[in-house]
Structures are given as C-alpha cells and as structure tokens.
Amino acid sequence: MNRHWNGLYELEINRVAKELGLGRTDNVEGMIIEHCLALLRGWVAVHGTPETLTELAKEFAASLDLRITEVHTEADIDAVLEEVTPVQKAVIGELKTEFGGDTDAIIVRRLDPKPWDREYWAIINCQEWHAYRRYFTTWHEIVHLLLEGQQLDFAFRHTREKRSEPAEVLVDRVAAALAFYPDMFEPVVREEYTREGRLTFDAIDRVRERIAPDASREATTSACLRHIPSPVWFLQCGMGLRASETRRLNSPQLSFFPEETPEAKLRVLKGWMSPLAKDLAIRFHPNMRVPESSIVNLGFHDVWGEAKQGTEVLDAWETSSGGSIGSGEIYVEARRRGDAEVWAIASLNADG
Numbered sequence: 001m002n003r004h005w006n007g008l009y010e011l012e013i014n015r016v017a018k019e020l021g022l023g024r025t026d027n028v029e030g031m032i033i034e035h036c037l038a039l040l041r042g043w044v045a046v047h048g049t050p051e052t053l054t055e056l057a058k059e060f061a062a063s064l065d066l067r068i069t070e071v072h073t074e075a076d077i078d079a080v081l082e083e084v085t086p087v088q089k090a091v092i093g094e095l096k097t098e099f100g101g102d103t104d105a106i107i108v109r110r111l112d113p114k115p116w117d118r119e120y121w122a123i124i125n126c127q128e129w130h131a132y133r134r135y136f137t138t139w140h141e142i143v144h145l146l147l148e149g150q151q152l153d154f155a156f157r158h159t160r161e162k163r164s165e166p167a168e169v170l171v172d173r174v175a176a177a178l179a180f181y182p183d184m185f186e187p188v189v190r191e192e193y194t195r196e197g198r199l200t201f202d203a204i205d206r207v208r209e210r211i212a213p214d215a216s217r218e219a220t221t222s223a224c225l226r227h228i229p230s231p232v233w234f235l236q237c238g239m240g241l242r243a244s245e246t247r248r249l250n251s252p253q254l255s256f257f258p259e260e261t262p263e264a265k266l267r268v269l270k271g272w273m274s275p276l277a278k279d280l281a282i283r284f285h286p287n288m289r290v291p292e293s294s295i296v297n298l299g300f301h302d303v304w305g306e307a308k309q310g311t312e313v314l315d316a317w318e319t320s321s322g323g324s325i326g327s328g329e330i331y332v333e334a335r336r337r338g339d340a341e342v343w344a345i346a347s348l349n350a351d352g
C-alpha cells in the first residue's frame with residue numbers, strides 16, 4: 001500500500017463520510033467505524049443482546065432487509081439458482097465456477113422483490129477453505145449495506161478473497177470492528193483472561209465457544225488481543241527462508257551451488273500484539289528466526305504435536321542483524337497447527 005494508494009483511500013473515506021452525513025475530523029476512518037458501531041448499538045438497545053455474535057449478525061442483517069444464505073455443497077448452489085430470476089441468473093453466470101475459485105460471496109439486489117422476499121440476498125461461499133472465512137464474509141456484506149445504504153446502485157456484486165481496492169479495505173476494517181462487537185465480546189474476553197491470569201489458547205477457545213462460534217481461530221485470537229490489559233504477542237510460525245535467500249532462489253540470474261542450497265528454518269510468518277505490547281519497543285518481526293532453544297521450536301518439532309508452555313528468555317530472539325529484540329523473561333505457549341505451522345502466545349507477565 002503505497003502513497004498513491006493512501007491518496008485513493010483518503011478520497012474513499014471522505015466520500016463515504018460525506019455520503020453518511022458525518023462531520024469533519026482528523027480520524028475519518030475511526031469516525032466511520034464509530035458511526036457503524038453506534039447503529040449496531042442502537043439496534044441492540046431496541047432488540048436486546050443475542051446469545052452469540054453469530055446471532056447478532058443474522059438478526060442485524062435481517063433488520064437491513066438482507067438475507068444471508070450459506071452454501072456448503074454444489075446442491076446448495078443448485079437450490080440458490082432455482083430461486084433467482086432468469087435475468088439475475090444471466091448476470092450471476094456460473095456460480096459453481098465462481099465459488100470454486102476465489103470468490104467469498106456474492107450479493108444480489110432483488111430489483112422486484114416479492115412481499116415476502118428480502119431486498120438484498122448475500123450468498124456466502126462456505127466450500128473448502130472459504131468456510132473458515134464465512135463469519136467475516138457475512139459481516140463484510142452487512143457493512144456494505146451500512147456504508148452504501150439506499151444509494152446502493154448494483155444488481156449484483158462479488159467479494160473476492162484478495163481485495164485491495166480502497167472501498168473494499170474500508171469495508172473490511174469496519175467489519176473487523178463490528179464482527180467482534182466490543183460490548184458483547186470484551187466482557188467475555190476479560191472473564192476468561194482473569195480466570196487463567198493470562199491469555200492462553202484454552203481461554204481463546206472458550207471465548208470462541210461462548211460468544212463467537214463461527215469466527216475463525218485466527219480472527220478470534222487477534223480480536224482477543226485488543227482487549228488484553230497486558231503486553232501479549234500472538235505469532236504464527238512456519239518453515240521458511242531468509243528474504244535474501246528467497247530472492248536468490250527466485251532469480252533467474254543467481255543460482256546456488258548444490259552445497260549451499262539454503263535450508264528452511266522455523267520463522268515468524270505473521271504476528272499481532274495487544275495495545276500495551278505496542279507501547280513497548282519489542283517487535284517479533286515477520287520472517288525472523290525462531291531460536292532453537294525456544295518453546296515455539298519445541299512445540300513445532302514435538303512428534304505428538306502436544307501444546308508446550310513455559311518461561312524462556314527474550315534475549316535469545318535475535319534479528320538477522322544480530323541484536324536481540326528485548327531482554328527478560330517471557331511466558332510462551334505453543335501449539336502446532338496442522339503440519340506446517342505452530343502458533344504461539346507470548347506474554348511479558350512471566351510469573352508462572
């Protein structure tokens with residue numbers, strides 16, 4: 001996302017803010033998010049708090065005249081196609097091919113809805129790897145309606161997996177705030193955090209079971225971090241090469257002699273942190289090596305794939321230029337995720 005993109009994003013958020021009749025502020029994106037949260041809060045004030053965030057999504061969508069249908073199989077797609085009008089069918093095209101690719105969802109506006117129909121219909125792709133995105137995709141479609149309201153001038157639109165257009169990025173950022181509606185989510189996170197005295201994978205699983213059963217583990221974990229009142233990092237690690245090695249491997253001009261073929265090492269792939277962690281200068285950089293002595297490394301190589309936890313020193317975590325990213329003790333819990341990844345939670349309150 002470069003300067004040109006930032007300029008376009010600025011234009012987009014100002015356009016949306018104007019459309020919504022919002023005033024001027026330094027933080028336009030924050031104002032739009034607050035506006036949408038207020039709409040949700042207003043709905044809850046009238047209709048009461050549902051049991052889970054999944055129900056909140058469904059009921060709130062219905063109040064916007066939006067019907068949500070999840071498709072898990074090709075038979076589900078056939079059922080959808082039987083319901084759409086011939087004209088819409090022509091626009092939608094090959095839904096099976098589309099959902100077999102990178103489309104997360106489509107939304108259609110029923111231009112001539114029957115009295116019992118909802119005006120908008122979002123069809124959420126839950127096949128294969130799309131399934132774990134379905135909860136977030138649902139909120140994405142809800143946010144489109146909140147931001148575009150009655151001006152919505154489409155009959156049909158898809159949402160693809162990769163979306164970098166400013167309008168789509170804004171929708172995603174608002175959706176991230178609404179999907180874990182803080183008024184419902186935060187009290188549960190605080191309760192489970194307090195019960196364990198720290199953020200653990202078990203605590204996150206319980207949060208998910210209790211309040212966000214359809215959200216992915218990854219999304220739930222990063223949402224939990226926002227409400228943790230201590231410095232905590234969440235890391236996803238897997239085997240990989242140094243950036244320079246990857247470049248060389250992909251370059252047609254440069255090649256390796258067989259004896260110097262680079263060896264993949266366990267590295268940080270992605271990381272998130274709590275607000276208090278952001279205040280500290282400790283950063284687990286993407287692509288940095290996981291120390292061999294680390295609990296994260298033990299958790300990854302354990303044959304039984306059991307969770308590992310304990311205290312280790314931060315000093316062992318070094319950047320490629322050699323310096324360590326911090327000093328002192330951290331408490332680490334590591335869990336294998338499939339064959340290729342290990343996830344870790346690192347806390348600075350190393351008292352256990």
Ligand SMILES: [Zn+2]
Nearest residue numbers: 158159168171
């Ligand atoms: Zn979209």
